[in-house]
Amino acid sequence: DIQMTQSPSTLSASVGDRVTITCRASQSVGSWLAWYQQKPGKAPNLLIHKASSLESGVPSRFSGSGSGTEFALTISSLQPDDFATYYCQQYHHYSTFGQGTKVEIK
Amino acid sequence: EVQLVESGGGVVRPGGSLRLSCAASGFAFHDYGMTWVRQAPGKGLEWVSGISWDGGSTGYADSVKGRFTISRDNAKNALYLQMNSLRAEDTALYHCGRTIGGGATTPFDYWGQGTLVTVSS
Numbered sequence: 001d002i003q004m005t006q007s008p009s010t011l012s013a014s015v016g017d018r019v020t021i022t023c024r025a026s027q028s029v030g031s032w033l034a035w036y037q038q039k040p041g042k043a044p045n046l047l048i049h050k051a052s053s054l055e056s057g058v059p060s061r062f063s064g065s066g067s068g069t070e071f072a073l074t075i076s077s078l079q080p081d082d083f084a085t086y087y088c089q090q091y092h093h094y095s096t097f098g099q100g101t102k103v104e105i106k
Numbered sequence: 107e108v109q110l111v112e113s114g115g116g117v118v119r120p121g122g123s124l125r126l127s128c129a130a131s132g133f134a135f136h137d138y139g140m141t142w143v144r145q146a147p148g149k150g151l152e153w154v155s156g157i158s159w160d161g162g163s164t165g166y167a168d169s170v171k172g173r174f175t176i177s178r179d180n181a182k183n184a185l186y187l188q189m190n191s192l193r194a195e196d197t198a199l200y201h202c203g204r205t206i207g208g209g210a211t212t213p214f215d216y217w218g219q220g221t222l223v224t225v226s227s
Contacts, residue, residue, distance in 0.1 A: 001168045034213035036151075043217045044151065049206065055215075087151050094165040095141075095153040095211040 002026050002090050006098035012106040017078045021101045023071040023088035032092035035064055035073045038100075039084045047086075048073065078103070108132040108216045110202050115221030122192050126221055128185035128202030136160075136180040139205035141214050142187050144198035144223075154200070155187065159208035169195075192225045199223075 003026035013019050023033065031051040036044035046055050048064040051071060061076040075082055083105055088098040114126040128140070141156040155166045155176040164176050175188040185202050199222050203214030 036213075038151075043201075044214075046206075046213050046215050049213050085150075089151075089153070089213060091209075091211045091213060094167065095156065096167075097151040097153055100150040 002029060002093055002096050004088055004090055004096050004098040006086075006088055006101045008101060009099065010102045010104060012104050013078050014106045015078055015080060017106075019075040019078050019082075019103060021073045021086055021088075021103075023066075023073070023098050025069045025071075025090055028068045029090040029092035031067050032090060033064070033066070033071050034089045034091065035062075036087045036089065037082075037084045038087065044087065075103075108204065110204065110216060110218035112200060112202055112218045112221035115200065115223045117224045117226060118192055119227050120193060120225055122225070123188070123190045124192065124223060126187040126189065126200055126202075126223075128187075128218060130183045130185065130202075130204070133204065135183040137208065139207065139209045139212060140176075140178060140185045141203045141205050141211070142176065142185075142200060143203055143214070143217065144196075144200045145220075146198040149198075152198070153211075156205065156210035156212075157185070158210040163210045165210045189223070192223075194225050197223060197225050 035048040038044040142154040199220040203217035
């Protein structure tokens, strides 16, 4: 399996902050990378696919970048609804999730 | 409205088997790939398996390869996961998901509430 490593594991931030979560693949996955947001007890919400394509209905403060082995999810101005856990997922060779990044209130 | 309803979970001894089912409605099931994703209590997401729209392409995580088999019945709008040689580390809530496009491993945009599998002696 391709290993996906997210950093940091936990991120403390305030409303209005610019936040960046990184995801590193153990080998190149091209642009076959997705990002999800999950809140406790809820289904994950697909935010971005193909590294930078924003899903319909997802606020424009979310953006994705990167290719190959290094990727990033950026929230330009953190909102109260954004405190959640975020996962990256590669789908270049089968599929693998990162371990998750919890964004908590500072 | 897209609905995915899993069933078939339960408590099973190590080495035992279970067959999970997922009943789909509210969309053209035969046009979409499907996936199984599991999540142990308090843990992260783990991709388990996926199947393309026509069943012609399947994929498995290394942790379940050779033990689990994914299948689908487009006439019944149903997805299945046959799980054999179960281990304690397979204990989790298993969710079926609808993938974007028709692929076996593409991201999912809907998932069900899940069915709990507990492997314990």
